[in-house]
Amino acid sequence: MLPELSKVFDAPMSAVAQVVSMFAISYGVMQLLYGAVGDRWGKYRVVILATLGCGLGCVFSALSTDLEQLVIARIATAIFSAGIIPMSLAWVGDVVDYHKRQETLARVGLGTMLGITSGQFFGGLLTDTLGWRWAFVMMACFFWTVSFLLWRHWRQLDASHHRHHISAGFFKQLFIAGRDAWVRTMLSIAVIEGACVFGLLAITATHLHNKFGVSLTIAGSTAALFGLGGMVYMATAKYTIHKFGETGLSRVGASALAVSFLVIAFTPWWQLALPACFGGGFGFAMFHNTMQVHATQMVPTARGTGVTLFAGFLFLGQSLGVLMLANLLTHFSSSFVIGCASIVALGLGLFLAHAIEKRQREHLR
DSSP, X not given: OHHHHHHHTTOOHHHHTHHHHHHHHHHHHHHHHHHXXXXXXXXXXXXXXXXXXXXXXXXXXXXXXXXXXXXXHHXXXXXXXXXXXXXXXXXXXHHSOXXXXXXHHHHHHHHHHHHHHHHHHHHHHHHHTTOHHHHHHHHHHHHHHHHHHHHHTHHHHOOGGGOOOOOSOHHHHHHHHHTOHHHHHHHHHHHHHHHHHHHHHHHHXXXXXXXXXXXXXXXXXXXXXXXXXXXXXXXXXXXXHHHHHHHHHHHXXXXXXXXXXXXXXXXXXXXXXXXXXXXXXXXXXXXXXXXXXXXXXXXXXXXXXXXXXXXXXXXXXXXXXXXXXXHHTTTSOHHHHHHHHHHHHHHHHHHHHHHHHHHHHHHHO
């Protein structure tokens, strides 16, 4: 939408980009707040209210008459939308047994990936045909439909009876969580994962364009195969999880991710980047799905707080990773930077598998 918004509001792209940047900042800041709210008042009802609020934010976006109003409307939408994914994951952690949880979270992840992919498509399609305002109208309809469906099943699915009484305040709860060595380990892995993987994704298209001279359209489409690989894993997660188990998913997933990006970094033929991006997405989903299931179990007595901590640290890693890898490109070749980040990702997966095995042995004693 950004080029169209630049024309409509007669503003430079740097100013119009606030529609995205202010949404992202607000979304990240609000992550931690929803953990405490969900733990106290119920994660399911928080998601109902969040989807309802997102619909209102999209309507205000569609009705905006200037850029400032649109930015404010997007901030309001971000404030509500920040609670949807972490509270959904935490709710799954409350109501689904641990041995079935990873498969269930993979289904949730499939919906997320489908949403990201279709959002890109319909956003561009509606902007080119009916106009940018109708893209926000469509989103409002989707949000309110989901809110209505959730409300219909509230009594059957509300996990309020699974909630624990949280006697500690918000910051005290964070302090208690931070004293747990396993929580610190998971949050550290989340930061590095976010930095490596999303930093790699941010520079892949540019690497292919600069190294091989392919158009940005081809380079961007090739990088988009990463998401398709993740969707295929999530669609087949039931079988993959049973075959490899948690530690196998971590090791094999990180290995597939690392090998794929090493191919992208050093291959002399850009066509090999097509299967490599797909394989990298599949491997990342294996690894990240394992991280998600452990995030839901980090703080069982305050699951909402635990999941939002995980999401917040992952978001922090994404921001730092894009900035860090972009700065490294001013000193080193993109092949070298991608190769180094790939090795770090491999080490991260192997470390996670080792940490899970060690924790399982301790629980058996």
